Amino acid sequence: MALHAPLLVAAALFSIGVGGFVARRNVFALLMCIELMLNAVNLVFVTFSRQWLSVEGHVTVLLVVALAAAEAAVALAIVIMLFRHRETLDVDVFASMKE
């Protein structure tokens, strides 16, 4: 029964992440939304780990944190490159390829 509360928080976090990803137009905001989604998933892993009384979920969370850090490193390098090129971080500016 007690497991429902953290799962509801995770669902809320994930939905905020998805909603923000769809609604926002700034690259930084989009990256933050993805981080929110990953943290929601972490919460789900920890909750289920508690339910199964196993450490596998906890270990997975640590690896997801490391993965998010690696992703952020690559993403920020790309953001710097984009900003030098166009002087803006609005994703709508980067939409020239169409047939």
Add this chain to the structure above:
Amino acid sequence: MNTQLATYLPLAPLALLVLGALLALLLVPSVRHGDPDRTMAWHAGMVNLSALVLSVTLWVRPVIGMEPVGATGAFRATYMGGALVVDSLSLLLVALASAGALLVLPGLMAAADRGSFAHGELHALLLFAVAGSGVVASAGDVFTGFLGLEIVALSVYGLVGLDRSRPGAHEAVLKYLLLGAFASAILLLGMAFLFGATGSLSLGRLQAAAVHLPPARHGLVMLGLAAMVAGLAFKVAAAPFHMWSADVYEGAVTPLTGFMATVVKVTAFVFGLRLLVAGLAGVGTDWQPLLAALAAASMVVGNLMAMNQRKPKRMMAFSSVVHTGYMLVGLAAAAGSTGTDAVQALVVYLVAYLLTNLAAFGCLDVLERNGGLDGAMQRNPGLATAFVVALLSLVGFPMTAGFLGKYMVFSVAFGAGLGWLGVLAILSSMVSLAYYMPLLFRVLSGALPSPAAPPSLATGERVALAVSSGLVLVLGAGILAVAGWMVPGAHWVAQWALQSGAVLLP
């Protein structure tokens, strides 16, 4: 040698790729004298070549620690409590990924030589992408496989963004990065649900849990399955999750597009094979309709979009969506009782697809920077012949690799009770003539551009294109096996694919 140590020998190809990639990172800033670009290229080439040779050798001659599985000559070795596995399928993927990297290397070097970007980082990132493929290949755990996919994805984001002078590169890398990270989060959510329903992410325990699933947990498994399939559909660019692919393929330099369309896609399919066929075979009736729907959507949408493209590269991007559809047909068929045949057919298709597209993108790259496709047959017959072979194989013309792959995949679809999907796939192959044929005519008989200079291409590119298009024909001759003839190269691929099916299914 110490026997304890000798049991780790099957991990050698993976270890070599990881160490080679790390060494490349050290080499980039430290190689100063001589020709640093050549040194890095030699390093990347040698690491990939050794990984290729090692994995083929281990397949031909299994060593201590590789236990036989079934009667097909397949084998398996497990490490770290089952988190890492080396079996016939993993060796095949390592061989394919390193061969793919070797074949795109000359094209990438030529692109870097044209002054667009740095050599060193290119080779380091390429090695990391291949090492990531190796991790996916050896994943005995869903999360290990996911980490491998992310290593591949992060390296490829870097590779796409490397070419700062290219007009579309910024847009391509931004779209790829944002949508890729979003898809990864969805994939991870699916994994969390799967963990919640079964209590483990290890493929072995997942397999056991999926067979005796309590009805109360079935909903959670379905939720996890749907999220993971959607995430994977993004990674392989299956409709309706394909929208990024045309822009990213167009924005990247063409040899890199070839790498993304082949090695990255094949890697994601091997992850799908391990997750669905090996891990979740018990709920096969649940994921089969999902994959069948994705396959049908990819074939229909891909064909419609490909017909309306004017740029050959965008057309190829959508054609690759259609081919993803065919591969999904094979994966969907693997859910039934004919699983081993379906896996064999899919793996043969993956090999055929990889070789064909490497040849096609390689030729496209050379032709596009040398005055376009028109009349290429008169200017450079050799190059044009390679391109024609690749195009015919994409269509599925008899005696090419594409035909063998399609023949096998479509037959297992009918055998697995997915007749409607088989019929749709055959119709889709016919429709695809509408956009491959104009390209073929342009190469064979198009008007020559006014300064009709013969295309310039490096020796490495010549060799890579000759090898990939030659192998397309060798594999294509495998269809003679239907008449009882053994064709050496094709026979080995079919045997290797059969063993890949045997290690996945109990």
